[in-house]
Amino acid sequence: MKSRSDPSPRSRKGDAGNAEPRRQTANFSRLLKVEDVPETGIEVSLRADEAECAAIARSDGLVAVAKLEADLDVTRQAGMRFNVSGVLRAQVVQTCVVSLDPFETKIRADIDVDFASAVEAAKLSGVVGTEIDAGDGWADSFGVKRDPPDPIIDGRIDLGALVEEFLVLSLDPYPRKPGASFDETGFSNNPLEKVSPFAVLKKLKEGS
Template sequence: MVAQDVHKLLDLEVRLSEVPKDGRDYEFQADQMTKEALVAETKLDGVDSLNGKISVRPFRGGYQAKGKGQATVQQACVVTLDPVTEHVELEFERIYMPGKPPEMDVAPNAEVFVNLDSEPDQDWFEGDYIDLAPMVVETLLLSLNPYPRKQDAEFADVEEDVRDESESPFAALAALKDKK
């Protein structure tokens, strides 16, 4: 199963002709097949729940998607590799504009300034619908703890490497320097 299937299973395609001027709410709840697809396509050990509500409304010639959700997932502990359960609160906000993204006119190796606090993320769409599922999956994965750790899990004590300084490769260089 490819990642595209996860998006189809979540079924969050919004027909733009059905979105009134004051917006429309879309609720979602991942079923068992969707949860299994998420586990298969990510590094998650399990997905217990994924649900939420997203409002879509016309916005500046495009559409704004904004909402909240929650998920309960299992990841491997970075210390013990045992499953760690994590509850995640999700916040969605994205602007969808018609057309294709503009090509950046940036020279190779040039510096690019990105202000992450300015506007919500922007995506582009073609046709008469927007698929919100990629935003939901992306937000879920970006909201996870990158280093999940089981409570009270600790690394084993590491002993210092005790070497005789005369074994060091720099000891030979120091001996050459002393001869001069």
């Protein structure tokens, strides 16, 4: 079984500073009312059920999702700002781009996302790509830039949708089963030319 670990939080912002669009209907939804978060914060453990795992697999191009769970800490910050941090763990079945065989992969990824009101989030999204100092509130204690906050919608944060998003970000776009290999020069007249996984798949399909 292949393991994939992403020890550092992933940035989900594009060059223009906008977050990648989320699905309007999440396959894995766990809504948290921000008014229910105490001043000391709250710990939340999530686990996708069988139906949710099947829906995630269908929409995200996976053979199966055997497990998806996360342990999160939701903390209050200055004003009506919140931070969601924690770890997701998943076990998925992907299709090898070389052999086309299904194989299991274990995934572990860190989550660290700020949330703010929709108005404030929209205002701060314009500063991505520019220098942000600690006085702006969106740099860590070492002065490292952070992504601007995601918007709080209708007073709620969808923790499940956030976990699913980070799962998708952690997937290998060209999954390869351990031990699977191909002759990169076998598909081209140029022995120095490497072939993309898409070209390999095309050749495999033509030969089937």
